[in-house]
Amino acid sequence: MADASVAKPMSSAVGAESIVQIKDLHVGFKVFGGLLKVLNGVNMVVGRGEKIGIVGETGCGKTTTVKSILRILPGEARIFHGEVLFQDKNVYKMHPHELQKLRGQGASMIFQDPTAALNPVFTLGEQISEIISHSGTQPEGKKEAIKILAVKAFREATLPDAERMMETYPFQLSGGMRQRACIAMALATPRDLMIADEPTTNLDVTIQDQVLRLLKNLVDQRGMSLILITHSLGVARETTDRIYIMYAGNMVEVARTAEIFERPLHPYTTGLLSCIPKLTGGGVAEGIPGRIPDYMNPPAGCRFEPRCPKAMERCKKEKPEFVEVGKDHQVACFLYYQVPQNGVQHHG
Amino acid sequence: MGSDLLKRIGLSIFVLFSLSILIFLIARVVPGDPARLALGPRAPEWAVENLRKEMHLDKPFYAQYGLWLAGIGHGDLGKSLVTRRPVSADIREFLPATFEIVGLSALIMALGGIFLGVLSAKYSNSWFDGVTRIISYLGIVTPAFVWAIIFMLIFGYVFPIFPITGRLSPGFEAPTTITGMFTLDSLLAGDPRTAWDAFLHLVLPAIALAMGGLAQAARITRSSMTDNMSKDYIAAETAYGIPPRRILMKYLLKPSLIPTVSVMALDIAALFGNAFLVELIFNYPGLSRYGIEAMLNKDLNAISAVIMVLGLAFVTMNIAIDILVGYLDPRIGLAGRRN
Numbered sequence: 085m086a087d088a089s090v091a092k093p094m095s096s097a098v099g100a101e102s103i104v105q106i107k108d109l110h111v112g113f114k115v116f117g118g119l120l121k122v123l124n125g126v127n128m129v130v131g132r133g134e135k136i137g138i139v140g141e142t143g144c145g146k147t148t149t150v151k152s153i154l155r156i157l158p159g160e161a162r163i164f165h166g167e168v169l170f171q172d173k174n175v176y177k178m179h180p181h182e183l184q185k186l187r188g189q190g191a192s193m194i195f196q197d198p199t200a201a202l203n204p205v206f207t208l209g210e211q212i213s214e215i216i217s218h219s220g221t222q223p224e225g226k227k228e229a230i231k232i233l234a235v236k237a238f239r240e241a242t243l244p245d246a247e248r249m250m251e252t253y254p255f256q257l258s259g260g261m262r263q264r265a266c267i268a269m270a271l272a273t274p275r276d277l278m279i280a281d282e283p284t285t286n287l288d289v290t291i292q293d294q295v296l297r298l299l300k301n302l303v304d305q306r307g308m309s310l311i312l313i314t315h316s317l318g319v320a321r322e323t324t325d326r327i328y329i330m331y332a333g334n335m336v337e338v339a340r341t342a343e344i345f346e347r348p349l350h351p352y353t354t355g356l357l358s359c360i361p362k363l364t365g366g367g368v369a370e371g372i373p374g375r376i377p378d379y380m381n382p383p384a385g386c387r388f389e390p391r392c393p394k395a396m397e398r399c400k401k402e403k404p405e406f407v408e409v410g411k412d413h414q415v416a417c418f419l420y421y422q423v424p425q426n427g428v429q430h431h432g
Numbered sequence: 433m434g435s436d437l438l439k440r441i442g443l444s445i446f447v448l449f450s451l452s453i454l455i456f457l458i459a460r461v462v463p464g465d466p467a468r469l470a471l472g473p474r475a476p477e478w479a480v481e482n483l484r485k486e487m488h489l490d491k492p493f494y495a496q497y498g499l500w501l502a503g504i505g506h507g508d509l510g511k512s513l514v515t516r517r518p519v520s521a522d523i524r525e526f527l528p529a530t531f532e533i534v535g536l537s538a539l540i541m542a543l544g545g546i547f548l549g550v551l552s553a554k555y556s557n558s559w560f561d562g563v564t565r566i567i568s569y570l571g572i573v574t575p576a577f578v579w580a581i582i583f584m585l586i587f588g589y590v591f592p593i594f595p596i597t598g599r600l601s602p603g604f605e606a607p608t609t610i611t612g613m614f615t616l617d618s619l620l621a622g623d624p625r626t627a628w629d630a631f632l633h634l635v636l637p638a639i640a641l642a643m644g645g646l647a648q649a650a651r652i653t654r655s656s657m658t659d660n661m662s663k664d665y666i667a668a669e670t671a672y673g674i675p676p677r678r679i680l681m682k683y684l685l686k687p688s689l690i691p692t693v694s695v696m697a698l699d700i701a702a703l704f705g706n707a708f709l710v711e712l713i714f715n716y717p718g719l720s721r722y723g724i725e726a727m728l729n730k731d732l733n734a735i736s737a738v739i740m741v742l743g744l745a746f747v748t749m750n751i752a753i754d755i756l757v758g759y760l761d762p763r764i765g766l767a768g769r770r771n
């Protein structure tokens with residue numbers, strides 16, 4: 085991190101304290117036939133109480149990034165470089181009891197696919213009770229107290245008939261109810277950070293809004309930080325304080341939510357915005373020609389270079405790092421290396 | 433689950449009926465005159481003729497079948513040509529003996545297989561996993577009677593730890609028959625020494641018999657656990673702070689046991705059939721050995737009875753699996769209850 089242009093922790097943006105810091109994270113997946121070099125130096129900071137959005141097209145590594153925070157990457161995953169700090173502690177050097185505390189009280193996650201995220205052969209009651217009893221926030225073994233909390237969590241997640249939910253198996257629920265059940269589990273006990281991985285993509289449009297609002301209310305009420313992953317810039321706009329734009333294993337731009345929409349700088353971001361009907365804020369990237377690169381043999385320089393309308397010779401060979409281009413606004417693109425701003429000097 | 437279970441039982445009875453007709457047919461179509469076989473080549477023709485009458489062999493097939501079926505109704509399975517006793521008495525003597533071996537074998541298979549499977553899943557791709565995998569292959573490809581001979585050599589001759597023949601050592605008396613299982617009956621009679629001796633006689637044959645199924649159960653458990661390990665619900669449960677060991681032994685094990693149980697139950701039913709060489713090698717008076725002798729001697733009533741007992745074992749096991757799988761997998765259990 086000797087490079088002056090590499091992102092400094094965004095202290096100005098997030099206040100004094102950060103809850104999560106991801107620094108130059110490289111993660112690959114060992115698969116048959118080689119190594120998928122997916123995360124390619126991810127940098128990200130989440131401030132206490134802040135609501136962050138991560139936006140990017142499918143396969144760009146959003147889920148991989150957030151799973152690394154809870155240290156729940158799948159067995160094939162390898163971390164080659166970088167670190168993940170949760171409340172200033174390196175998650176991958178934590179003692180088992182610290183890790184336990186991180187998972188029980190620090191952070192929680194709502195998974196992308198609620199059907200896959202619920203154990204099919206246990207009742208919701210059994211699953212949520214187990215979560216509550218291991219959170220470390222409840223005296224263990226108090227069955228009645230745990231049950232009351234569980235029912236309360238279901239009720240807060242606006243599940244109908246919360247009492248009966250205790251005896252219900254996931255397959256007996258509709259998709260929307262499963263998603264609420266997942267929200268209930270993630271929010272059953274107090275935590276500092278909520279990670280929501282596309283919590284609405286599997287839902288009916290009419291329910292999407294409800295679930296999102298529910299989530300936002302619960303997070304606000306409790307003063308939690310939020311990382312919201314979404315395909316939809318529209319959703320991110322309504323919900324978040326700051327947005328990270330991700331492309332093929334890199335954060336390519338970050339700015340306050342309003343700023344991203346008013347002054348998008350990275351060619352990928354401008355591409356994303358230009359192909360979204362202004363108000364509705366639909367899907368991502370139908371308008372940018374080309375596809376996400378092959379992670380087995382990714383481009384050596386900027387990974388967006390093959391699709392970039394403004395690509396230069398330099399982009400083929402070198403990987404751009406974040407440079408600050410305004411208050412709380414950083415871009416990883418050589419186009420902005422020539423325009424020093426706020427007195428930050430860049431190499432080149 | 434009630435009506436579903438009834439349906440299954442009805443179906444099973446139908447299967448057993450069909451099996452009885454089939455076996456009755458086959459036993460009578462096979463060449464060779466059972467009466468002549470029973471009396472020997474030098475018996476006079478009139479004696480053979482009399483025996484054939486007595487066994488209704490002179491009547492048409494459907495009448496023979498009808499008589500046989502009617503007999504079963506009163507618990508009469510006919511007479512064995514070889515032991516010259518009622519077949520039902522033979523079964524009552526030999527079946528519990530086989531039950532003891534098969535029961536212990538099933539227990540070893542289930543516990544050992546799942547235990548090894550869980551360990552190799554937990555330490556997957558370690559040296560332990562590799563060794564278990566090799567042992568599993570050996571277990572699957574080696575027939576039970578080969579294990580029987582190996583165990584007999586090692587633990588019977590080289591290190592004489594276990595007895596290698598019969599049901600009891602000399603000097604021990606068979607307990608009074610209650611269940612027909614020596615271990616259980618001796619315990620019931622308050623004689624733990626005899627029970628222990630009877631148990632020791634079961635160990636080697638039971639393990640030899642269990643090896644194949646154990647290896648298979650270990651492999652299936654391991655692979656279904658490693659498959660499920662990368663499921664989102666395991667990541668979620670980990671993320672929510674449930675301790676890893678608890679996840680392994682509960683939230684990962686239960687869904688992973690579904691395929692194991694389905695396969696293992698059939699393996700257990702097949703133990704009855706596989707037991708015969710093992711019983712032969714350990715000179716153990718069980719039902720399987722009795723069945724083989726019956727076949728070699730074309731002892732029609734005995735053959736039919738043994739096959740029907742084996743059929744019953746399979747059918748019962750099948751129903752037991754359904755109940756167990758329904759318990760493990762609510763998607764099946766509750767669906768069954770609803771429809």
Ligand SMILES: Nc1ncnc2c1ncn2[C@@H]1O[C@H](COP(=O)(O)OP(=O)(O)OP(=O)(O)O)[C@@H](O)[C@H]1O
Binds near residue numbers: 141144
């Ligand atoms: N367990 C795994 N084994 C192999 N490759 C994986 C694994 N998990 C993810 N990948 C690969 O890593 C890349 C990023 O996956 P990830 O799930 O993080 O994307 P994402 O941004 O969450 O996409 P989506 O929006 O579709 O959820 C994908 O190309 C995917 O194929």
Ligand SMILES: [Mg+2]
Binds near residue numbers: 146147148
């Ligand atoms: Mg994802």
